[in-house]
Structures are given as structure tokens and as C-alpha cells.
Amino acid sequence: MADTLVIVESPAKAKTIGKYLGSKYTVKASMGHVRDLPKSQMGVDVTNNYEPKYITIRGKGDVLKELKDTAKKVKKVYLAADPDREGEAIAWHLAQYLGLDLSEPIRVVFNEITKDAVRDAFKHPRRINMDLVNAQQARRILDRLVGYNISPLLWKKVRKGLSAGRVQSVTVKMIIDREKEIKAFVPQEYWTITGKLLADGQVVEARFHGFGEEKAEIRSQEEVDQILKRIEGHPFVVKKVTKRERKRNPAPPFTTSSLQQEAARKLNFRTARTMMIAQQLYEGIDLGKEGTVGLITYMRTDSTRVSATAQAEAKAYIEQQFGPAYALKEARTHSKSETAQDAHEAIRPTSVLRTPDQVKAYLSRDQLRLYRLIWERFLASQMEAAVLDTMSVDIEVNGVLFRATGSKVKFPGFMKVYVEGSDDGGKEENVFLPPLEEGQVLERQAIEPEQHFTQPPPRYTEARLVKTLEENGIGRPSTYAPTLETIQKRGYVALVDRRFVPTELGEIVISLIEEFFPEILDVEFTSQMESDLDKIEEGMANWVKVLDEFYADFAPRVQAAEEQMEEVELKDELSDEVCDRCGRHMVYKMGRFGKFLACSGFPECRNTKPIVKSTGVICPSCQAGEIIERKSKKSRLFYGCSNYPQCEFVSWDKPLPRHCPKCSAMLVEKRRKKQGVQVACTQCDYQEETDA
Template sequence: QLYEGVEIAGETVGLITYMRTDGVQMSQDAIMAIRDHVKSEFGADYLPGAPREYVTKAKNAQEAHEAIRPTDVGLRPQDAAQYIAGPQLRLYELIWKRAVASQMQSAELDQTVVELVEPTGRTRLRANGSVIAFDGFLKLYREDADDSEADRRAGIASAGAEDDDTRTLPPMREGEATKTRDVSSTQHFTQPPPRFSEASLVKRMEELGIGRPSTYASILQVLQDREYVTLDKRRFQPSDRGRLVTAFLVSFFERYVNSGFTAGLEEQLDDISGGRAEWRAVMRAFWEHFSRAIEATKDLKISDVIDRLDDDLGPHFFPAADDGRDPRLCPACSAGRLGLRLGKTGAFIGCSNYPECRFTRPLAVPGAEGDGGGAFADGVRQLGADPVSSQEITMRRGPYGIYVQLGEPGVDEKGKPTKPRRASLLRDMDPEGITLERALALLSMPRIVGVHPEKAEEIVAHLGRFGPYITMGALSKTLDKDDDVLSLGLNRAVTLLADAKPRGLVIGLHPGDGEKVEVRRGRFGPFLMHGKRVANLPRGTEMEAVTLDEAVTILAEKGKELPPLKGAKGRAKAKPVKVGPKVTAAPAKATAPKPATKKPATKKPATKKPATGKPAAKKNPPARSAAKKSATQA
């Protein structure tokens, strides 16, 4: 909307120039207008002797349009606040400030070492940093201040706090006395480099020659869409899926994930687009190497690939235990070895003693952040014993989410394997808040809520694929998001069913075999059902208006047999069961995530301070950039 225009004095006015550009150059008219504004607003000292011109460093940048800038530099952000607000105003302020700052004088910084000395001379405190000798463009715009403030709002602790190059010190004179305001002792540990943000990753890609300005956004989006990374507090965190794919490519296609190869290929593509290379020759050379790599890997056994990935990712998925125990020892059988396995739903961690031991856990680091805070240290969390059967109730993480389980797999009298009873957690349930009583309530589903006071029919609560619901005869009703299916009372259930529509009506018995003929409400409208034979009703037909004779005729003419269910006998309908004592489960409580904590910055006091100055360093104003914030410093 800033480009398309906003309403100002009865006219639609565009506030910025065309935004789809990689250019950093501005028109001469715009530069002169900005220079006039700088001179009148800040004075001649802040105006460079000649206009500043910038050249993009990105390869193959699209510079058909000039840089993003305000169309009228006279419309200051504080003036634009009466026409725009919120994110639009903040974006306009960023564009306006960077455009004006790019034509201002460079800042001059003195690299300074300040030493504070206690009167007796026993204590000396030293600080390195920069003292601003002339603020230049910093008078209007400070990029580092914007970034640190944004990080504070996002809860990001800086990796190394301020370093000697970025720390700003107040102006001081040698021999100046200072007052002790407070004394605090802090301990600082060297932190690893922070993970990439969107801006820092794009900057690194530019340095390596990977991607182009027109493709950076799509590259970052693909990484997130395929769940190779997650964005946490504006920083990219590698996912286990991303680690798995990366390990596979590095192990078997190392040439094609090498940054040098990718950068070289990007340059060849640039040559093709610029008419300096013939595309068939480039593709032929690429295919010769790639086809050989495919031939070398296509005959590999799956087991060979899994073993290779298991070795490469072992230190990540099986970190060393603090107590010295073997991290690969199976917690279920205490004899098997845990390793990477491949199933229908993807990769997972399993026991080498399969099928005797069926222990599995998802492809995740035990106790890692986002894994329940250590609740699934071995893939299983013990909740307690069932009061009725004395079987252990556990909480586990499966391919489709977290669930609770009663007992373990076994065999029946005929030697056939049996599956334990399981129930998935509801979407709003916090795994950390699941207790034994809550698990018993989940395992008791479907449960009988009560008997309808007027119709004398049982009301049953269910857990379905699309959420909890209740039924009574042919009536069915999905619960509201505020209703707790585990503690839903009879009065609330009766109220919900009052607005429910019947799933089907029996309109009579078929004259041929005496079985009932029903009209049911389907996803695409009402339909007829007779045994395993179904037929759609004409569009607009009301369920109550269908007669038995009409139904028999439609079934004979348009009826189709339902396809058989998968499996020999299909799936039996779940019935209410009794697991443990009757409980009234408390509503689930969502545990709010703890905010990131950061130690408050402290100032070091003393009494004296001889200051030693160094030659002044100049800090240039930021270059105009279309895709990201960047400052050119000299």
C-alpha cells in the first residue's frame, strides 16, 4: 500500500518507489532533494562535499529500477503518522531514515581504552570501545540500535554481548573524577556464534556466491516448508529431518552440496542469461558428472545407507550420558542396541532386537528443547499403574503425535499378537500436565456421559479424527473448543444435542429382503443406504421428504456397492470401556513457555580515569539496499 498509495488531502499518493528491485542507486533529482533536506534539517556539517553514489555487490542483481526510497523526502515519518500507522509506519520510517542517512556525512569514532583507577591504586578497571567524535549520519539512524532493540523484543540474548568494535563509551577527559553509583559482579562465558537469522544467512550466501537477490526469499521459504529448519526467536534451528537429509547428501553427493560448486554453477547460469555461454554445453557438462554420481549410488542397499547415516548422526541422536552409561542401550530390553531405522512413516530410532523388542522412539534428541523438557528421556514417560488391571500406563511419542498407552504388546491364548490400548492427547493438552488421572480418562474413551432425561437414550462422548464429539442414537454433535470431552456433564451434552441434526433416518424396510432403508446426511448431501448399497439423492432433496417407494427405485437404478474395508474384517466400532476408577478430570492447562532471561548490563565504577585516544575512525552511512538492512562502514 505504501507503493500503491494512501489517501492524502483527497488524493491517492504513493509514498515509496517501486519495491521489487535490487538496485542501490537513486536518481539525481532524489539525491539533490535529500541533500537539500539534510542541509536545512541538520546543517552544512552533516552534508558531504559531493553526492554519495553506491554500487551493489550482489551478482546478477536486478537494477532496472532505482533503490526503494520515499517519493517525497519532505514527508517525514512524524508527518506521515496521520495517514498510516502500525507496521506500515515503521516500514516507511525505516525507508525514509536509510534514504536520508545514505546522503549524510560519515561518523567519526575514536577507538579508546578507558582505565578507571581506585584512589589507593589497588583496583584498576579497563574498558575498550569507541567514543563518538562526530555523529554524522548516526544523528539520524543507528542500525545496531535497531537490531539490538528488535532482539530484545524477540527475547534473543546476544551471543557475545557488545564487542570492542561496537561498544560505545561516553565522552571522558583524562583525570576526570567519577562517582560510584553501584558495584555488581558478573561472570561472562564465551558463547558460540549465534545461529543464522534470515538477514545473516542471506549475507553469508552473498559472500559465498550462492543464490541471487531474486531467489533468496524462495530459498529460505523452501527450507521452512520442507521442515529442514525451524524459525525460533528469529534464528534458524536445524531440524532432525534437515540433519538427516544433509547427512545423506554429504555422504553420497558431496560435490553437489559444496558451496564452491554451487557458486560456480550460479556464475555459469549468469553467463547463460547474459548470452556469454551456450546452455546445452553447460547442461551437458553438468549431466556427465551427475549421471555418474547416480550410477554409483543407485545400486546401494537401503541397509548400507541407513548404516552410513547412523554412524554420521550417532553423536547427535545418542549424546554421551552424564552417568557414563551407553546411550545406545535399549531401555526396554536392556540388551539391544538403539539405531536409526526406516519405516512406512519415515525414519525413527529402534531396537536391534526387533521383533522380540518393539521399543521405538521418534527421530529426536532425548531431552532436547521441544521434547517435553526431558519428559521423554528414553522415549517413554511412566505415569503410574492402572488401578483395575495393574498394568503400567505410559506416555509416548509416535509418528502422529503424543499418546498414552495401557500395558505393553503381548500375545493371546492362540499365540496371536495383541495391541495395547492407546489414546492420543487432545490438541490443547500440554504433555507436561498429563497425570495418571488424566491418562485414565483418555483411555476410558468413549465414555457414557449419561441418559437423556426426555428421550431415555444414552449420550456417549467420543474422540474422533477431527476432534471430540458426542452421539445419541442418530444424533451427533461436535464439541465447542471450550468444552472438555473428559469432564463434559449431562446438562451441557443435552444442550449441545438440542441443536444437532440426525445423521440418518430409517424410512422403512426394503420389500426385497426386509432390511432397513436409511437416508443419511453425507459430506456432499443426503444419500440412501441399504445394507452395503448406497445411492445419491437428487440435489435439493430434503431427507424427510423421501418415501420408501422412491428410495427403492433410486437404489435399483443408481445404487452402488460400498468397497470392502481394508483388512479381513474391517474395523470394529469402539465401545465404552472401563479403565480404572471413575474420575472427573480437571481441564487441561497450557503451560506458558518461559521467556528467555538475560543478565542486566552493569557499569563498572571507579574514581579516576586516564583516557588514551587513538586516531579517529570514520563510519560511513548505510548504503541503500532493497532486500535487507546493511551499513557500509569505513
């Protein structure tokens, strides 16, 4: 009979840890949080130091009874929830419920779920950290004070089912502000002039740079004509050749935020999906003969710190696989933001020796893709910098300066393994320049002027939004996934082509909050509040005082809003579409995945339809229907015939309204991660590159 009970959050974690600890330990799961504030009332006594009223979460009664019964039969109980604020709070709630002595060392934490790490952690238990508990408690109560006061107002004045939140509302405001910037943007005309010049038969592309030493912009066709006239008939002479050696360092190992961003860029993962898969890799994967092992360290962290043991293991692996030149001579340190918590290491493989190819057979496709990303990023962060030979050439023609730049990799370093992605999906290419010398005359092949217009700021992708939230100190990386889910579920924003677009409802709600609760939408205020919560965690601030300072200003605003906020009538936009069930006109509604059609007779008639978006391409299969956009059950875009189910033509690639010049078959637009967008024929080998 086991004499020690260990409580963790999840069955997967319990299973992994149970195998490491042996028969003297019983390991059980609390299934996450066990107590919370009630849903039916505020649950916070604002007149008594914000005393919270906790109740057992519905459905957790049987779990708690089983834990209590087991606790009575053992000599010792350890609480081994995750090593963060939430985990500390879960441990504290369990200790309260089970009547454990808080002065005893009953808390066990580990940053990775491997046999050595877990066994070592149980040799060094500690007391529950009340600073961590109070930080989580303050965050929960603060969010309840905001949500429970503003949400009922929105229900009453706008529509049922709405909500407001400290982090979610400022996130929606950022998306709305970006949309306003885009609408207010006035494009500015500008031109480039590219000279295609020949040096010993090799083409050198040089761009107009300015006049003499002065850089200049070209704003009109007239200016282009003046420059072309000035250089006509004059030789292109190499004025200056600058060669440099440039070092490029790798990106640091992942934090929660950078993992979410890179998984969105490179794997097209939503933030919630990234965190779910990372949790699986952390809690343990059955690797056959090796048993169940946690493959990565704890995935909720904003530190880039790496243990000396992991650095040494990586160095040995790099030397063996790539040679000593690729291994760091001394450990690399990364700068950290002022708001970063350094309690945990960066997200890294628990052992770099478990390569993605070695564990491939035991992982799902998505688990493997995310593990490979984490493994490669960590390995690259422990490798030497890449060395690039760069060359900049100034070419003068009658006082007009053109400039050509090129680079080539001299030593690949970390780039052998991994290169960080870009928010703009840009491609990195080597541009080689032939050997050039000062005074050399280049032959003119072609001069190509091109008109451009400045572009508005882009809408937020998930990656860009997460990055901006982190840069502004809004929320914590662990809260980003649920926040982005909530603002879509409430209908405040929609994802269109993987970018966030505010809805009319979102704009109305934010305008009301902005009028009556401006501090909730103030980025600096929200960031300062996060800083105060961090100070509570560090034992440098009193949680009751932090809440009091907020609520003293907030409570009168709630009272004023109750009296002054006017009701808003949301009118649905009428469509030409007629309901095929009751004959009434259908209206446009905004849902979680964008616009759809719904019957205006709701709730008597609940008919809905997707909005059909045509590609303008005749179906190549039946020659009668049109190819239209559709969405799979997992919301992935695909293309099918409008005559479905009579015609079952489908394509993941977007059909184009023109035919292949080689064989006259249908052309499609293919989106590839590395090559970008390509146009390809569905029948022959014809392909063409695009700038999209």
C-alpha cells in the first residue's frame, strides 16, 4: 500500500509521474482547478478586503471526494501542480480543502517531466508560496470586478451574452484602432528605377539611390523623366566598393509568446492549438522501450534562460554532428524584457539527443511538427553565429547615384539548422555580385522605372497581435490563447484571411467602454496593472492595496454608467437572399468565423446559410457549375462546384479564371511555405512565380 499521495492537474501528467515514483506513491489528478468564484454572483466582498467566496467547481465533487478519501489513508500528501501562478493557486486550494498544514513543505515543482528531474524535485519539497497565490488571486478578483460590473451593463444596453474584460477589451480596441488607421490611410506615390547593368557578361541590378552623396526619394513620373534624361548617354562608373563581414546571431530559445508567434508563422497553428500540443509534449509521450517521457520543458515561461546541463549536452551534440566550429566557445546570454519573469527556463527539449527523427514514430503529425520547431530553435540558439560576406557598390552616372548590394554566406553557423520566420512572410535570398572595382565602367542593359504606392499598416495576424500584446505588457503569454478565443466567440472580431477584422458589435461595445471606463482600454494602465500583479508575486506589493487603488476609481464609474449609458439598437443588414424555409428575407450576421446569412424571422425560423463567394471559374468537371469557396468542418478553406452534390469536384488550391498557356487546362494558386505563392497547371508542369 502506498504511503504518499501526489496530486497533479492532469491524468497524462499523473500517468507519467506515477511511472517514475514507483509503488510507494499514489499519483492522482485534480483535473485542473477545483475551486473558483461562483458564476451566479460577484463572489467578492468589496467591503471586507476583497474577501473571495470560493465554491467547488461544478462536476469536481467526485474528484475532491476521491482525493480526500485517499489523503486519509496515506502518511504524506504532496501537491505537484504546474510551476506557475495557476499551479500554485491550485495547490493552495487543494491544501485548504484537504486541511493540509501550510507551514509544512508539501509543494513539489519541476520544470521538466523526466525521471531525474521529478525524483530530484521530491527530494526538495517547499512550502506553498503565498506571494504566487496572492498574485493569482488578485488577478482573478480584478478580472471578476471588471467583468461582473461591466458585462451586465452590456447585456442590458446592447445584447445578451456580451462580456468585457481587462485584457480582452484592450485587445479588441487595438484591432479597431488598426482598422481605423487602415481606413484613414492615404497612399503616397513613389517610384523606383532599377538599372540592369553588365559586368563581364554578368548582370548587376542597381537601384537609384540619390544625387551625389545625398539620398533622394522619387515621388512622381516627372521626376523619373528628369532622372532618365540626365543619365541618358552617360556611362555607369563604379565609384565605391564596400566589402564587410557581418555576423548574424540566432534567435533565442522559445518563450511562450515567441513559440505562439513562430508556430503561427511556420505551422499555421492558432495559439490555442500551439498551447494544447505543447502541453502534451510537456506532460509526457510514450516512447516505447524508453517509457513515457516529457519531451519539452514547461511551456508557460517568458525567460530565455537555459540550464548549464542543457547547454553542455547541446554543445557535445553540435560538435559531434556539425564539427567544433559550429559549437559555442562560451555560453550565449540573451537580453530579457523588463517584464520577463525568470522563474523557469526557456522552452527547450528535455534532451537534445532525442532528435525529431528518433521520436517521429511516437508522435502525431502536429506533435512532431511542434517538437521539431522547438528542437531546431533550441539547437540553433546554442550554435555559432552565421558569417555573411556583404558587398555594397555605388555606381555613378552623371552625378546620379545607383547602389547595388549583395551578400553570400561565408559560414552558415546556426543557419544550418534553423532561421526565424518573419511576420511578413519575407524570403531570405543570397544576392551574389560579381567582382567589381572602382573606376570600372558597366554596360547598360536596361533601365526599368516602376511606380509604387505606400501600403497601409497590415491587419493583425495572430502572430503579430501576440507580439504587440507582449511588447505593450498587456496580459501574460499564457492568457493570449483564451483571450483571442473569447473575442471571436463574443463576435467582437472575425478572422478574415487569417487576419483580425473588428465587427460592428465590437466597435459598439468598445465605444461604450471607452466612454464610461476609459482606463480599461488604456494600454499604459493595463500594462501598469500587470506590473503591479508581478510585484505581488515578488512579495513587493500588497494584493488588497493594489485592488483597492483600482476599485476606488472604478466603482463610481460603474454607478455613472448605470445611470447614463443609453441602450443601443443593433440593426441587421438586409440581404437580397430569401429564406427557402419561410420566405422571409435573410440578414447578414457576424459569427465566430465571419459573416453568414440568417433568417430575419429568428427565433421562429432558425435557418442559416453560408455566404457564397464565387471564384468566377467554370467547373472543369461538369462544365455547368461555378467554383465557389467553401469551408471544411475544421474551418479550412477549399474550393468546390456549386452543383454539389451532383458534381463532387473539390480543390484545396484556388482555381484561377484563366487557362494554362501550355495545355489549356485549369490554373490554380498554390501557397507554399518556402516558395510563397505560385501559379501552377493542374495537368502539365507549367508554373509561374507571383509577387503575392
